[in-house]
Amino acid sequence: MKKYTVCICSGTTCFVMGSAELQTLADHLPPELKDRVEIRFSHCLGLCNDRNFSRAPFVTIEGEPMGGATIPAIIERLGKLASGNA
Amino acid sequence: MLFENDATRIRREVMVRIARAFLEGNLVREIDRIPLEMRPRNAETVSRCCVYKDRAVIRYRCLAALGVGFDEEKDELTPLSAFAQQALDRKKIEGPVLSVLEIACHACVKAHHKVTDACQGCIARPCVVNCPKKAVSVVDGVSRIDPKACVNCGKCQKVCPFNAIVKIPVPCEQACPVGAIAKDAQNRSVIDFDRCVSCGRCMRACPFGAVLERSELLDVLKALRGPRPVVAILAPAVVGQFPGSLEQIVAGMKRLGFSGVVEVAHGADLVARAEAAEFAHRMRGGATFMTSSCCPAYVQAAKRHVPGLMAHVSDTPTPMHVSAEEVRKRNPEAFVTFVGPCVAKRFEGRNDPMIDAVLTFEELGALFIAGQVDVAACPEEPLEQPASAEGRGFAIQGGVTKAVQAYASPDTPLKPVYINGLTRTTLLQLKAFLSSCPGNFVEVMVCEGGCVAGAGVVGQAQVSAQKIRLLTDSNVTRKAGG
Numbered sequence: 001m002k003k004y005t006v007c008i009c010s011g012t013t014c015f016v017m018g019s020a021e022l023q024t025l026a027d028h029l030p031p032e033l034k035d036r037v038e039i040r041f042s043h044c045l046g047l048c049n050d051r052n053f054s055r056a057p058f059v060t061i062e063g064e065p066m067g068g069a070t071i072p073a074i075i076e077r078l079g080k081l082a083s084g085n086a
Numbered sequence: 087m088l089f090e091n092d093a094t095r096i097r098r099e100v101m102v103r104i105a106r107a108f109l110e111g112n113l114v115r116e117i118d119r120i121p122l123e124m125r126p127r128n129a130e131t132v133s134r135c136c137v138y139k140d141r142a143v144i145r146y147r148c149l150a151a152l153g154v155g156f157d158e159e160k161d162e163l164t165p166l167s168a169f170a171q172q173a174l175d176r177k178k179i180e181g182p183v184l185s186v187l188e189i190a191c192h193a194c195v196k197a198h199h200k201v202t203d204a205c206q207g208c209i210a211r212p213c214v215v216n217c218p219k220k221a222v223s224v225v226d227g228v229s230r231i232d233p234k235a236c237v238n239c240g241k242c243q244k245v246c247p248f249n250a251i252v253k254i255p256v257p258c259e260q261a262c263p264v265g266a267i268a269k270d271a272q273n274r275s276v277i278d279f280d281r282c283v284s285c286g287r288c289m290r291a292c293p294f295g296a297v298l299e300r301s302e303l304l305d306v307l308k309a310l311r312g313p314r315p316v317v318a319i320l321a322p323a324v325v326g327q328f329p330g331s332l333e334q335i336v337a338g339m340k341r342l343g344f345s346g347v348v349e350v351a352h353g354a355d356l357v358a359r360a361e362a363a364e365f366a367h368r369m370r371g372g373a374t375f376m377t378s379s380c381c382p383a384y385v386q387a388a389k390r391h392v393p394g395l396m397a398h399v400s401d402t403p404t405p406m407h408v409s410a411e412e413v414r415k416r417n418p419e420a421f422v423t424f425v426g427p428c429v430a431k432r433f434e435g436r437n438d439p440m441i442d443a444v445l446t447f448e449e450l451g452a453l454f455i456a457g458q459v460d461v462a463a464c465p466e467e468p469l470e471q472p473a474s475a476e477g478r479g480f481a482i483q484g485g486v487t488k489a490v491q492a493y494a495s496p497d498t499p500l501k502p503v504y505i506n507g508l509t510r511t512t513l514l515q516l517k518a519f520l521s522s523c524p525g526n527f528v529e530v531m532v533c534e535g536g537c538v539a540g541a542g543v544v545g546q547a548q549v550s551a552q553k554i555r556l557l558t559d560s561n562v563t564r565k566a567g568g
Contacts, residue, residue: 010329012338012461016098016451020545041329044460 003038004081006074007060011044019057028071033078092133093295098452099124100147101303105456108307117166121145146187150298153179153305156187173304183284183299183432186275190296196269197256199236199243201229204250213242213251261291263508264391283386285532286429286541299429302443303452309421309443310343317417318344319409321426322351323481323537326550327447333466338459340467351473353409354480358489360402365490365527369498375523378486380404383430383532387508394520405480406431410440425450427540446542479558482536482551487529488558501525507534
């Protein structure tokens, strides 16, 4: 089965603005997604450099950026991908 | 527990904007714009009723970030720029650490029980039958609680077969382990500073972000631009606070302008040795037990709530104090800044002449963002004096005991007891130790899990704890002294 890649930005801005919490994403994945997600951590993705940084923390899911990322939002997106409803 | 929420985020954003304005040299000129920039006229999201209320609250958040107490505002027309100037001119911050923002707080009402529309109006009516105060009655087919008669015992909630009765708590009151925060007649939460131990739990618990700490961000920024060398002493809980290694965090801090960075874990190691010796001495003198003294919220809790414990609290100074003393010995001119996970350390720091300022990891994070320092991209800068595993373990529950045990004399073995997280129950337990203690060494951590779960952290407590456990479980890291 295809694995989906989630890449969590570990730049300092994203980390302080919320991606510290995203580090525990693996513990929050529902059973049907557990084996279908590969979680990576990256250096600053360079998405936060506007002065309002209002959308940090950023992740990319299958290469597509998501701002204001939260664990529920990531899981929702992955669920849609996995069920073919993306 | 997940700390991240919009209240946390707004607090951090205010700090970043203030630090950035300072670094760009236009704090006084620009600070009055911050509330407007954060909530422009056409803002898509507002936290409260409208952008105007949001701006008013953000204005007060700016005051807290400047280190100004809300009661210092005598005239509401005073612009933030005047407070910024005042903060730039002050020598050292004084007074209490926490402050309640009235206009943000009043939305929350006194703790009470409420019958929701899940009530089916059943004929068993256990809520009516079991209420000891006859406060529950059935009106128009559903249960109702008379708030005047209700004493919030919670029996009705427990017995309802439909889970239709809920308790609506006051989160700050519920979080406070020592009953120091309560609603007054106007429904505003007020902190009783005679009872408060500065643990900062109310700050984290308030869903309106209405409890704020008076920050020392500006005092540190000023020092970084000033003539004195600024030496940071980094608490052991630093592990896991930022992406990247400890050596990269050190490099990032140097980029911000800190002239030196020292691990408090080194001071913690010295404390563990001193505490082991003190323990042996006390035991030989016939003492029943000794408690740790590194947690400042615990020491305040003992002083204010169980004074009898003070005779049992270790006299060894805290790792922060010992580390600061070491820095001063080498560099009497230094501006010593403790950087840690703890709000109570701010209280300790304000009352310790060895310490010039205290920052939380959250504030250090704001400095990194404002100074455009990406920690994980920094080259590694070796530590002058890497600390031992024992010292680094002080940040997690059980770590202090482990360190003291490592240096304890075999003639006086430790029988450890752990108070992992101060609550009303564990406070009573501590009191009971005065008549009978199940061990002879009591380690007290006010934050459950240890310092890594402090109110000023950025990283996840369980992630930091795991990383520290890896460090302390391996023997290879024991470098200092040994």
